Amino acid sequence: MALQTQYSRSRSARNRSTGNQKKGSGTDLHEMSRNKTSVAEFAAEHSLRAKSEVGVEQARREAKGDGRKQAWAPPKRQSLISNSARSQRDPLRTLPPHPSSGASSSGTKSRGAVHLEQLDKLREIFDEATRSGDGKLDEEEFLRACRNVFGEEAMSTTHEEQMRTVFKKIDNLSNDTISWDDFCSFLYLEYHERDSAEARAKKVDFHTPAIITKGSPHHGSVCAVQHTSDGGLVTCSEEGTVCFWSQELELKRTKPLTEVDVKQREKPKWISDMVLSLPHKKIILATGDCELQFFEMVNFEPYCQLSRLESIPLKIVCWHDPEDEVKTVILLGDKDGAVTVMITDNILNAFTDWKSGPKLEGLPTYSLYKLLSNSESGVKCYRWKLHSSWVTELHYFPKLLMFGSCSLDPSASFVLGVLSPSTEVDSYLRQTSSATRGAKRSLLPARRFMSCDQRVFRMAKGVSSADYCSRHNVLVTGSADRFVRVWNPFMTSKPVGTLEGHTAPVFFVKADSANSRLFSIGNDNTIMVWDILEFTCLNSVFPSVHKFSVPTQAAHYNDVGQEVVLATDEVGVIKLVQPVGVRQDMVQTHLSPVAGVAFSPCFNHLITASRDGVVKVWAMETGKKEFEFSVGRCGVSAMAVDKTGKRIVTGSSNGQLKVWSYNSGECLKTLDKENRKEVARARFVSVNQCKYIVAAGWDKKFTIFPDVVDTIQEVYKPMRAGSTTSDYVHETDILALAYGAPHFLATASFCGKIVVWSLISFGVFNELKAEYPTSARHPPSELEGDKAVQDLVFLEQRTKSKNSASLVASGPTGYIHFWNIYDASKPMACFRASKFNCVTSLAVDENNILLLSGDIEGYLSLWKIEGYCTNMSTKVPPKRAAVWRAHAQRITQ
Numbered sequence: 001m002a003l004q005t006q007y008s009r010s011r012s013a014r015n016r017s018t019g020n021q022k023k024g025s026g027t028d029l030h031e032m033s034r035n036k037t038s039v040a041e042f043a044a045e046h047s048l049r050a051k052s053e054v055g056v057e058q059a060r061r062e063a064k065g066d067g068r069k070q071a072w073a074p075p076k077r078q079s080l081i082s083n084s085a086r087s088q089r090d091p092l093r094t095l096p097p098h099p100s101s102g103a104s105s106s107g108t109k110s111r112g113a114v115h116l117e118q119l120d121k122l123r124e125i126f127d128e129a130t131r132s133g134d135g136k137l138d139e140e141e142f143l144r145a146c147r148n149v150f151g152e153e154a155m156s157t158t159h160e161e162q163m164r165t166v167f168k169k170i171d172n173l174s175n176d177t178i179s180w181d182d183f184c185s186f187l188y189l190e191y192h193e194r195d196s197a198e199a200r201a202k203k204v205d206f207h208t209p210a211i212i213t214k215g216s217p218h219h220g221s222v223c224a225v226q227h228t229s230d231g232g233l234v235t236c237s238e239e240g241t242v243c244f245w246s247q248e249l250e251l252k253r254t255k256p257l258t259e260v261d262v263k264q265r266e267k268p269k270w271i272s273d274m275v276l277s278l279p280h281k282k283i284i285l286a287t288g289d290c291e292l293q294f295f296e297m298v299n300f301e302p303y304c305q306l307s308r309l310e311s312i313p314l315k316i317v318c319w320h321d322p323e324d325e326v327k328t329v330i331l332l333g334d335k336d337g338a339v340t341v342m343i344t345d346n347i348l349n350a351f352t353d354w355k356s357g358p359k360l361e362g363l364p365t366y367s368l369y370k371l372l373s374n375s376e377s378g379v380k381c382y383r384w385k386l387h388s389s390w391v392t393e394l395h396y397f398p399k400l401l402m403f404g405s406c407s408l409d410p411s412a413s414f415v416l417g418v419l420s421p422s423t424e425v426d427s428y429l430r431q432t433s434s435a436t437r438g439a440k441r442s443l444l445p446a447r448r449f450m451s452c453d454q455r456v457f458r459m460a461k462g463v464s465s466a467d468y469c470s471r472h473n474v475l476v477t478g479s480a481d482r483f484v485r486v487w488n489p490f491m492t493s494k495p496v497g498t499l500e501g502h503t504a505p506v507f508f509v510k511a512d513s514a515n516s517r518l519f520s521i522g523n524d525n526t527i528m529v530w531d532i533l534e535f536t537c538l539n540s541v542f543p544s545v546h547k548f549s550v551p552t553q554a555a556h557y558n559d560v561g562q563e564v565v566l567a568t569d570e571v572g573v574i575k576l577v578q579p580v581g582v583r584q585d586m587v588q589t590h591l592s593p594v595a596g597v598a599f600s601p602c603f604n605h606l607i608t609a610s611r612d613g614v615v616k617v618w619a620m621e622t623g624k625k626e627f628e629f630s631v632g633r634c635g636v637s638a639m640a641v642d643k644t645g646k647r648i649v650t651g652s653s654n655g656q657l658k659v660w661s662y663n664s665g666e667c668l669k670t671l672d673k674e675n676r677k678e679v680a681r682a683r684f685v686s687v688n689q690c691k692y693i694v695a696a697g698w699d700k701k702f703t704i705f706p707d708v709v710d711t712i713q714e715v716y717k718p719m720r721a722g723s724t725t726s727d728y729v730h731e732t733d734i735l736a737l738a739y740g741a742p743h744f745l746a747t748a749s750f751c752g753k754i755v756v757w758s759l760i761s762f763g764v765f766n767e768l769k770a771e772y773p774t775s776a777r778h779p780p781s782e783l784e785g786d787k788a789v790q791d792l793v794f795l796e797q798r799t800k801s802k803n804s805a806s807l808v809a810s811g812p813t814g815y816i817h818f819w820n821i822y823d824a825s826k827p828m829a830c831f832r833a834s835k836f837n838c839v840t841s842l843a844v845d846e847n848n849i850l851l852l853s854g855d856i857e858g859y860l861s862l863w864k865i866e867g868y869c870t871n872m873s874t875k876v877p878p879k880r881a882a883v884w885r886a887h888a889q890r891i892t893q
Contacts, residue, residue, distance in 0.1 A: 503526070
């Protein structure tokens with residue numbers, strides 16, 4: 001019934017379209033991928049797994065819940081999604097385009113389109129197979145069905161290969177057949193895991209509690225916080241004390257800049273705002289005496305001041321053109337609700353003129369009257385009356401070529417205005433100022449904008465803070481009504497989204513364009529992080545968590561240091577969680593250490609798994625991520641791929657083992673190890689006609705599970721072999737496991753003991769243990785892991801030879817040992833492979849010609865081992881072909 005309703009809805013939409021587009025009237029796949037309702041709901045409706053686990057209705061509700069909230073304008077919303085949130089691949093993208101979709105026959109790659117009616121035809125073919133047999137199609141039958149549904153023209157050679165790949169991905173059990181339920185489960189899981197991947201990518205965490213300064217030199221409230229190019233902070237308090245802080249919030253230098261005129265004044269100056277001119281190394285202060293003061297950033301020496309401003313400046317903005325830093329815009333927002341705009345093509349010439357004035361209170365002074373009277377100053381000045389209340393915040397948005405002014409005025413809460421008016425009124429303003437030179441208030445009278453030069457946003461309780469996201473072209477505002485609003489800059493009538501969650505007035509908002517998120521802070525010091533695209537809260541940090549409970553006077557988001565700064569007379573920093581030891585400019589595969597790497601020759605994919613439980617699939621040709629899914633909160637401690645290249649097994653820190661179809665993220669079975677000890681290694685093993693999954697770890701034994709295809713049983717118990725199990729052979733944790741044909745299994749433990757097992761009798765074949773090298777730099781310490789064997793690898797070309805070394809072990813210390821598994825007396829070779837104290841990983845090619853070793857400092861060494869230790873022992877190490885540092889830290893696999 002749901003399917004018929006959806007079809008009727010689709011037909012109604014097609015009937016409303018133009019009549020000459022009958023052939024191309026289906027739903028475009030890319031549009032379906034944006035909404036994610038049609039295909040996901042269709043797949044959930046017909047998925048056998050969804051029926052058996054959560055039921056049809058719950059699956060339909062989950063599919064509907066995947067839809068995202070629509071934004072203000074379809075064209076803008078589509079562009080936002082296609083550029084960022086929809087970067088994951090569509091599960092049906094590999095399907096060929098419909099013949100009527102107008103796909104280009106040239107060399108350009110078509111995104112393709114798929115229709116619900118085509119899926120219905122494909123379902124009918126599977127139903128016919130059910131009536132005539134078991135309801136399954138093999139690869140050739142599936143291709144014939146696709147030709148029947150999509151047409152011979154659409155099924156080109158490229159698309160046929162893509163469909164073969166889709167079939168292999170669905171056939172994760174290697175049965176060479178698939179059913180309709182398998183097909184729908186694959187589609188449904190693709191959409192589900194893609195949404196989960198998006199949520200993981202947007203996850204935001206903070207280091208709490210906040211880092212708070214002790215013994216701050218500020219004697220008053222901090223009025224401004226800025227960050228420098230190196231990630232440090234600069235703070236300024238109302239009494240004029242400026243402090244420079246390091247990234248670790250250590251005080252580097254400080255000075256009260258207003259001390260030069262203390263003796264000449266009855267009361268100290270009041271500083272309302274501060275801004276840095278980083279290209280020209282200047283500190284700019286706005287004072288309560290209608291002045292703009294400039295100081296040298298290097299030595300805090302006074303440089304000059306601009307006096308006799310029209311009103312007390314409360315907010316300053318200083319913007320420099322990135323391409324030509326002498327081109328500068330200075331904005332002043334004052335207590336009268338007006339904004340003064342100063343534009344110059346060469347700020348250095350302006351500084352020279354302003355410094356030429358007479359000294360007043362220790363600073364060279366240049367008055368506004370002199371600036372307006374000097375026609376050769378190169379500075380254009382405008383003053384615009386925007387609000388009936390004071391300016392609470394001021395910004396300049398280079399992408400819009402406009403400035404934004406905030407106020408508590410309900411009739412003009414936030415105003416976007418141009419720097420220069422539409423008509424040239426500069427001469428008119430000069431004539432007005434010349435005619436009224438004697439009156440202070442007429443030097444630069446405030447004018448009203450023409451309606452075409454401004455955009456006025458109105459809110460009942462005004463706007464305390466605002467910002468602009470240049471990546472997605474949206475404005476964000478925070479108000480005393482506790483709401484954060486998202487606006488289209490070109491539509492002032494109503495916001496496109498309202499973010500609710502604060503329980504106190506919002507006094508600070510900041511858009512992080514690079515990560516498509518928004519930070520907002522309330523008067524109760526609650527910090528909230530929002531997703532700009534989805535209008536959802538990503539995280540909330542309350543004062544009881546970050547421990548900065550003093551009422552905040554100023555706030556700042558440092559995008560260089562990735563931290564939120566709160567300030568009163570003290571300064572508190574709450575840093576965002578960043579991957580340990582990873583620079584911001586470094587390409588990251590995972591956000592936590594990589595615990596396993598495997599290669600699938602079937603699809604030419606590289607599979608990686610991390611400690612936080614995320615498995616990612618990468619295309620070897622392009623290096624792009626194809627897919628990702630999560631295995632659970634306990635993370636991944638071990639991973640291996642089977643011989644078909646379609647399944648992986650993961651082990652976790654809680655002792656749990658699971659088998660996955662990594663192309664869809666479907667858990668095929670759970671292996672119950674019956675203890676909670678961490679799994680260090682896992683392997684797929686084939687002995688004669690028997691298939692096993694072997695795991696070993698901190699339980700000091702290895703466990704064997706049958707690798708059988710069973711669609712009913714989901715949890716498997718380990719196999720038992722009476723008294724021949726490995727329960728009491730290893731005294732310490734097992735760190736390494738290796739399999740060598742035809743039936744050998746080797747395990748190595750923390751104490752350096754290596755045990756070779758026979759998987760036919762499940763008994764001990766031999767025990768090996770190397771002596772600690774006499775040439776080692778210090779005596780062995782078992783507590784520090786000096787005796788541990790970190791990895792094992794079999795040379796399978798030699799396992800049948802009783803005179804050759806067929807097992808290679810990394811350890812103890814930085815040595816590599818070559819063992820003959822038939823002779824446990826001593827290793828056939830032992831040589832130092834790393835100048836550091838630990839070789840952590842080993843790998844060998846299938847022909848046993850090259851050996852690759854990795855150490856604790858990230859170095860890789862390539863050794864030529866062809867003919868090495870094949871007939872006799874040796875004390876000479878093999879030839880090292882190459883050595884290089886591949887990673888900055890320990891190589892895990």
